[in-house]
Amino acid sequence: MEQRLSVVTLGVADVARARAFYEKLGWKARGPTSGEVAFFQTGGLVLALYGGKDMARDAGVGTADPAGHGIVLAHNVREKDEVAALVDAWKTAGGSVTKAPADTSWGGHAACVADPDGHLWEIAWNPFWPLGENGEVSLP
Amino acid sequence: MEQRLSVVTLGVADVARARAFYEKLGWKARGPTSGEVAFFQTGGLVLALYGGKDMARDAGVGTADPAGHGIVLAHNVREKDEVAALVDAWKTAGGSVTKAPADTSWGGHAACVADPDGHLWEIAWNPFWPLGENGEVSLP
Numbered sequence: 001m002e003q004r005l006s007v008v009t010l011g012v013a014d015v016a017r018a019r020a021f022y023e024k025l026g027w028k029a030r031g032p033t034s035g036e037v038a039f040f041q042t043g044g045l046v047l048a049l050y051g052g053k054d055m056a057r058d059a060g061v062g063t064a065d066p067a068g069h070g071i072v073l074a075h076n077v078r079e080k081d082e083v084a085a086l087v088d089a090w091k092t093a094g095g096s097v098t099k100a101p102a103d104t105s106w107g108g109h110a111a112c113v114a115d116p117d118g119h120l121w122e123i124a125w126n127p128f129w130p131l132g133e134n135g136e137v138s139l140p
Numbered sequence: 141m142e143q144r145l146s147v148v149t150l151g152v153a154d155v156a157r158a159r160a161f162y163e164k165l166g167w168k169a170r171g172p173t174s175g176e177v178a179f180f181q182t183g184g185l186v187l188a189l190y191g192g193k194d195m196a197r198d199a200g201v202g203t204a205d206p207a208g209h210g211i212v213l214a215h216n217v218r219e220k221d222e223v224a225a226l227v228d229a230w231k232t233a234g235g236s237v238t239k240a241p242a243d244t245s246w247g248g249h250a251a252c253v254a255d256p257d258g259h260l261w262e263i264a265w266n267p268f269w270p271l272g273e274n275g276e277v278s279l280p
Binding site: 001002003004005008010011012013017018021022024025026027028040041042043044045047052071073089090092093094095115116117119134135136 | 141142143144145148150151152153157158161162164165166167168180181182183184185187192211213229230232233234235255256257259274275276
């Protein structure tokens with residue numbers, strides 16, 4: 001597994017409210033304006049705001065945190081078949097799988113895994129966000 | 141507030157165990173070997189592993205999560221007096237302060253703030269980790 005982080009997703013109660021907060025701090029969102037999600041380019045990675053309940057569902061975990069205060073980290077890969085390979089590596093290292101590799105509603109392919117402390121990582125292939133030479137993510 | 145992320149700290153139950161897990165995935169830690177913390181350079185930011193209880197104490201929050209599964213994001217600044225200025229901007233935007241700006245045990249100056257969903261951000265001046273031109277952090 002390459003040593004990098006692609007996305008940090010903050011689970012929030014209300015995406016519009018959370019987006020407005022970060023915009024008041026001077027940040028500028030880029031990408032979809034549907035209101036379901038907000039993306040901020042932060043160096044070579046993306047900080048995302050997403051409904052906490054949707055995030056828990058996507059990650060295959062319960063909504064033990066009804067306020068949606070969880071965080072999911074993501075590690076994006078270059079090729080679709082790397083998702084399954086990384087999930088295997090994760091299991092070998094002693095991690096667990098909360099959601100097996102599967103095609104996603106947004107046209108990608110992803111799995112969700114947990115480290116020994118329960119920190120969630122999405123392992124994702126996102127053909128719409130090609131990775132740079134050093135693995136950096138750039139919003140379209 | 142510049143649009144970037146400097147450190148993602150995962151609160152863990154046992155730093156040595158968590159470090160060994162990420163090392164099994166092929167990652168290489170850099171920096172202190174005291175065992176109290178582990179740092180991984182991930183692109184222009186740092187992923188840190190730190191005891192969850194210590195993390196909660198440093199952030200000025202309770203240990204509501206005894207398993208230490210929390211995450212604290214950090215935004216590092218170039219000058220010491222930027223910490224107080226950013227905390228003010230955070231309050232103006234509607235965030236709250238969990239720990240007022242103060243000198244830290246490791247020789248820096250930091251505060252901890254929370255966004256409207258309770259996500260914690262440390263605002264830190266760390267003279268030992270100078271920021272690059274684009275705000276990127278590089279471990280010494």
